[in-house]
Amino acid sequence: MHTIDLAYVGRGIHEELIAYIADQEGYFQDEGVHVAVRDGIAWETERLRSCVTIGLGRSLLSRLTHGIEWTVLSVNTHRPLFWFLGGPGVSAMAELRGRRLAVHAGHTAPGCFARIVLRQHGLDPDRDLECVARAPGDYQMDLRRLRDGSIDAAYVGSTMAPEQVAEEEGFHVLAWVGDHFQIPTVGVAVDATRLQIDSPAVQAVVRANRRALRTMAERPDLAVDYVASFLDRLTRDEAQRHYERYVGPCYTADGRVDLDVAQRAVDAVAAELGVPSAPATQIYRHAR
Known part of the structure; x- marks a missing residue:
């Protein structure tokens, strides 16, 4: 073998x-x-x-x-199975302007995809919002930070089902990457x-x-x-x-x-x- x-x-x-x-x-x-x-x-x-x-x-x-x-x-x-998940005060991609987004670093594949999708929505990831780079994981810390308001949105992967999390927590699914970038x-x-x-x-x-x-x-x-x-x-x-x-x-x-x-x-x-x-x-x- x-x-x-x-x-x-x-x-x-x-x-x-x-x-x-x-x-x-x-x-x-x-x-x-x-x-x-x-x-x-x-x-x-x-x-x-x-x-x-x-x-x-x-x-x-x-x-x-x-x-x-x-x-x-x-x-x-x-x-790609990645999503933009907004906190209680962010219900659309346009509302990310001026907000804090937890996201993978731009030199990583998921982070690069995120930047491409942000640009498709008219957002410059370097000027129009604050991208808080963090290492990939199961995104539980992102949920905690969305609850306490230290971030306004998070870019999350498939360790969770975003609709279910959003419904439970009062968050909003802003966009699925797969709808915007293949x-x-x-x-x-x-x-x-x-x-x-x-x-x-x-x-x-x-x-x-x-x-x-x-x-x-x-x-x-x-x-x-x-x-x-x-x-x-x-x-x-x-x-x-x-x-x-x-x-x-x-x-x-x-x-x-x-x-x-x-x-x-x-x-x-x-x-x-x-x-x-x-x-x-x-x-x-x-x-x-």
């Missing part, structure tokens, strides 16, 4: 769901590969390069800024200078990932079970609605990339970072 490390670089169903399904359903074992799932959130990119990575956004940024030859072999979704963000990627793309272990991970995507598409009840296991504050009906809104219709069933979407996204990220863009065809492989 082959052995390989698979690293996630964020928490929540956006990053973890498909690998978790592949593991729990025995797909890695079926493919003859022992996968060690690693928490690479705090890792430097150099350490991450020795693993297969789930984080396609971070891979893209390091490819554009440092020339690391990340190659994407499977894409789970083109719609980019291949999670799946399977490797640094081609460190791991052979066509090696049996890498290809086994790709096949298991695609099988998990098919399972989620063909067995939505099972997929909802897995969503509910991550978001255990939700009732079954709430987990079903979350799946139907953000997961089922937004994840691919075969791991294929939409190259037109990918190219627009690469160009937008490069422009935000102030670096040259790159052809999407050199970054994203078509599924076989």
